[in-house]
Amino acid sequence: MNKFIVSPSPHTYTDESVPKLMYGVIISLLPALAVSVWFFGIGMIVVTSVSIASCILFEYLIQRYMMKVKPSHLDGSALITGLLLAFCLPANIPFWMVMIGALAAVGIGKMTFGGLGNNIFNPALVGRVFLFISFPVAMTAWPEAGQWMQYTDAVTGATPLGMMKEGLAFKTVGEIMPEVPSFLHLLSGKMMGSSGEVSALALLVGMLYMMYRKIISWHIPVSILATVFVFTGVLWLANPDRFADPLFHLLTGGLMLGAIFMATDYVTSPMTHKGMIIYGVGIGVVTVLIRTFGAYPEGVQFAILIFNGFTPLINKFVKPKRFGKEVSRG
Amino acid sequence: MEYVIIIIAAVFVSNIVLNQFLGICPFIVVSSKVETAIGMTGAVTFVMVISTLVTYLIYQSVLVPLELVYMRTITFILVIASLVQLVEIILKKISPPLYQALGIFLPLITTNCAVLGVAVLAVQKDFNLLESTVFAIGNALGFGLALITFSGIREQLDLLKVPARMKGVPIAFIVAGLMALAFMGFAGIV
Amino acid sequence: MSQIIIYTIITLVAIGSAAAIILYFVAQKFNVYEDPRIDEVEAVLPAANCGGCGFPGCRNFAETLVKSESWEDLFCPVGGNETMASVATLLGREAIEQAPRVAVIRCNGTPEFRPRFNEYDGAPTCAIAHSLYSGEGGCPHGCLGEGDCVVVCAFDAIHMDPVTDLPVVVDDKCTACGACVDACPRNIIELRKKNKKDRKIYVSCINEEKGAVAKKNCSVACIGCSKCFKVCPYEAITMENNLAFIDSDKCKLCRKCAPECPTDSILELHFPPKKEITEPVEAEVSE
Amino acid sequence: MNLKTFSRGGVHPPEHKLSSGLAIEELPLPEVVVIPVSQHLGAPAKVIVDRGDQVKIGQVIAQSEGFVSTNIHSSVSGKVLKVDKFMDSSGYRKMAVQIQVEGEDWEETIDRTDDLVRNTVLKSEAIRKKILEAGIVGLGGATFPTHVKLMVPKGKIAEYLIINGVECEPYLTADHALMMQRTEEVFAGILVLMKGLGVEKAIVGIENNKPDAILKMKQVAKGSKVQVQGLKVKYPQGGEKQLVQALLKREVPSGGLPIDVGVVVFNVGTALAAYDAVNKNRPLIDRVVTVTGKSLEKPSNFLVRIGTPVSYLVEKAGGLPGDTAKVINGGPMMGKALSTLDVPVVKGSSGILLISEAEARRKEVLPCIRCTKCVTVCPMGLEPYLMMSLSEKARYERMESEKVLDCIECGSCSYTCPSSRPLLDYIRLGKAEVGKIMRARKAV
């Protein structure tokens, strides 16, 4: 007689799996990757491959030799971390810095907490901010687009947000705007910035794909983008000389990349739709505060990390609507 | 506006725990449950505001006129220790429920350098009475923000699989480090 | 210069005395008494907060120790008699001596003796398997082998034997905290008196089914034949619901029962090999 | 057609209704049947026959003990071989009566003709009595004694009878077959239940993957107070709280019953059984069971006597396929896995599903990545990922305040989890422990 398998119900499962979801995210990052390689050439290729390879390698080594568990470095999450870390670095950053960043991302950000699913803060952002604070010079020198064969020797310049922050010290927005790349360039990505953040269009395509595949819901990206739009819009209307217009804010810096791919990281974002919206609005507000009043030209990275920290509290206090609390007689 | 700036600076920019390194011991020890963290925040706010007020008055009306500024440390700690005990005794008698909620933290607070630190900083920064009070409130809020957020994180970590050698205090420090990292974003906001 | 010193003295004494006087009067007025002995007792307890005593934590246990009249059922298994004795001295009382105990697994249903005819594929905990069904071997009382007892043991005293698929208690590490006893959904684990050289004799089965049924699932099940019961000279064995039970406090380790068992469900551990002579073995009294 | 559905959560597993549209086939009698005395929720019935007794079909062999309990009847005629403990579907041995089948000797009171009896002259009280005597229990899965549900508690008013023809479980087609082939009787049963409850309005809810059944039920119900409503296909629509909400937009309160919002829900099969009991004097001795599975030679809808061994059903459906690794009593979402085929069909058995090795085994459990999918699909608005962590760490008090007892054990969460986490396993454990804690609290 057959030896039957016995287990509690249910006895059937979807064919969704963690690696499938992760590779879905990677597919949706491909358009942005292509655009970045087009603009930053060899530098982008080096930084991206070093970043991905180091993230996967560190994950493997730490799991294998320090945690002594079965390595899960190929489940796709380390690959995403590597890819996203590369996306938020300048394409001319020396490769050893990328490796330090990968170590911070995977080692401090992820494995310290026990690996996939346990971390509180977004690993790629931990890596990025770690580098940003440690090497502020290298992390604020942006290569100009179109230098195919240049890596660390690329000619550098300022990002649109950097120009804005710098310029506002002695100029009005109206005087600065002609210097920043045109609307079309902002959309396509022909500007200076972190390698993967430049093309809003490519990132939006990725977002639509992820929504279509039901990998992410609209709540987080839309609430972040809408908050930034509204908040900067109000400021702009109040004083168009001091504050840039909302479209400029939406299309520049790491906002798109952060809102679509980093704030949406499952592990570090809230569990309910209401919570996601609180989280998104919070990120939007803090981003704008830092951009317009803080010392740094860009604030998404900090905003997301800060709200990663608040996520457990949000999860504790914002619950899904339970069935049957109130009785409506209709 | 000035007061708002003092508060924002104290809560976000130079957060007492994450940036000034004051009150770390209770931050690490009393932060495993959100409810406890909220109680502790209440107690600290209470004590911090009262002691900053009292020490400020003593400093300005006794120590400065008598040119005994160098006695700041000893006077402040005496005043704070007595105040905390006073509050504890009174609370125990007149409001046992409040004592249950806050009182158990009071002994911890005497030796909390956040309270003494804020009192000292308030006179160091040449604040006036109102500014000192606002400064104390801001720092208490900053302490609360850090403590409560942190307790939320620790409650969550408690349900997850943190490696054994990281558990407890080490992971607490690392989380605090990452929170401090995130809070660096507020630099320059005021 | 001396003027400064005088001011210093006056100010400090004034502040100090003022604080002292205020505190003194307030303390008089708002006095609430709390037994200071609670703190002292808590300091003596091991602070493992393991709950082995049956209280949520050491502090709670300390409170109970100070307050309750009788200390029956109050025992800290981790600190053991030593701790209880120091608490007793502290409070001027006598501690109740308790013979040291150790956890014993009362199931011997290895795959060899109890063939597995199905495969459990649910969440790997005994509690869930138990609430689902009778188990891979079909014995409704047998060990499920998912190791809930292993997980709860704070002292790392239990591990699963991959060959027998049964848990093994390391006697030296076990503190008799009883966590595993509570965790086992099948009540297989018992705290038994610890004997010299870790010797033990016990019925390694808790199956209450009728003999034939029990035997069908497991060749070493107790079938309730009462042979051991009849042979025990010390009335240490009781029969109930088709099951024999040896009371470890009454058993004198005379080893008469084990050979009687037709299904080998009585286990003798850590004894020297038996001599050939069939004369009654000297009763060995444990200390 | 306007399709309704419940508002929160839900999943849509592949339907695999292999036996849909197949006629109900009456199975020849087996040689021996084993009839457990506890086939319902509540107290087991008390055996009133002895070894060696001759029994008739429909004769009471075990009597209801207490209010929430019901009678058990012999489903065959013959000799009582044994009154003893037999293995039931959980692998535990429970009291049952084993009968050797001899001939076909029916109780005389049973009306065995095919005549349709449309009208019931009996009053509500008498209907309940007949239903109790006939041992009717809910055939929708929970096997709760039907006469209890017909008693509307004091202070509550029953406004609607809802007939659950949803059959949202994949593979199962028993209710579908009943609605297609015994339409008139089911409808008459609905009238019986309405009378028993004393309600004026009834709604039959049927999912849209059974358009023929919707059509047919609509035809017979035309002109009556019984309304037939098509529903969007979504699991677990058949859960009574979901069904009530889908049909009436009323939410049964947490910890409450449908009667709290003026509704009582019965399964299609229960309606038919009520008809048989009240209008034909026929106790519950058989039921329709779907035997199905992708590798099975002949998926079928069998009419089976209670007590028939499952192995017999499988044999009649073409024999056990070689690749069978899991046998499920019920559907794939809520059914119970059997450890052996040597167990009897009981009142609650709605299907026997055979699953092959490839699909039977659970996937490797990965850490929760907080993808929120389980929260999104939970029809009760719970947070399964959290419940599981809490249960693993034995935080049962917290689980209670997170409303774990509201979980209807639909399994949508485990089904959907990309990390293959055994969410429901742990939630069930938590429910059991919370139940214990609450009982202990009450006892103090």
Add this chain to the structure above:
Amino acid sequence: MSMLATLFVVTLVAAALMGSVYALTKEPIRLAELKKKNEAIQVVVPGFDNEPSTEVRRLFIDGDSIFLYTARKGDEVLGTAVETFTNEGFSGEIKLMVGFALDGTIIDIAVVKHAETPGLGDKMVKGKSDFSVQFMGKDPNNFKLAVKKDRGDVDAITASTITSRAYCDAVKRAHRAWTEAQ
């Protein structure tokens, strides 16, 4: 009563101890502070033989005090050291000592107090980078005290524009004070 008495004695003794130590260290502390100031002045207007810290003038500019110290060698005035401040630093207040020659050119600049980031902003401190060197010998009337990004003449510290700007701000303020004092 014994409690009060003990407490009384303890405070008494403690106070006596502190008082004496205070009395003993009062002078060294004053000297140490003076020395610090003189050292800073020494850096920015070297070669004096008077006690500039005693020849102070105080101006009130932008809501705070600015001190001007006159350095002499014998009867000859060597220059003026201006203790100036700015609140625009990356981490708040920065205090500088700026030495002006008689013709208004900058002799040298020393940082008195700051809280800028080590490794970044603190490169403005003399010796940590060449940043401060570029000010030596410049006359603010024809050397624009602003970083190049702001169309000035000052090369900012890499990645520390904010600090550099603040530095310029403080020096400008010093120059203003110096001009007013003339």
Add this chain to the structure above:
Amino acid sequence: MNQWKNFSKGLIKENAVFALFLGLCPTLGVTTSAINGLAMGLATTFVLAMSNLVVSLVKNVIPDKVRIPAFIVIIASFVTVVELVMKGYVPALFDALGLFIPLIVVNCVVLGRAEAFASKNTVWSSIVDGLGMGIGFTLSLTVLGAVRELLGSGAFFGMKLISGDALLLFILPPGAFLALGYLLVLVNMLKEKTA
């Protein structure tokens, strides 16, 4: 008690920072360099040893009820002494340690030792205990300071080992937390090994 044991327990087994998690604020606050850590540690050691000495001297004449206030006064006096002396003779160091010098007074280690040890033991034991705890504290601060200095500015006690910038993060606040966190992990790992 064996004086060596009494002394050495504070170094490792009952190390204030690594085992008892006390006195964390100065530990994090001043350790931007090894030298700062060392200085802070020595200042604390002085207060610890002196207050232990005095407390054990007067333990028999102080009634229980006013024990704590009396101890606080004693400790605070020594802190003030340290403050004044540092201000007068090593002003640069005093500036670097800033607020944390007066805060020695609330360092739980100091009061804790006075209360738990010195008030019950002989003068000699108390001094040894204070020195042991203090040196243990100094050791941890110096180690943490050295680690942060090494990683953060690539220097060791002020000696530059690498040219250019190092991982700036480690001399900033987050680096303090991270460095201490991972040092504790290291301690745990060593414990695992020796256990």
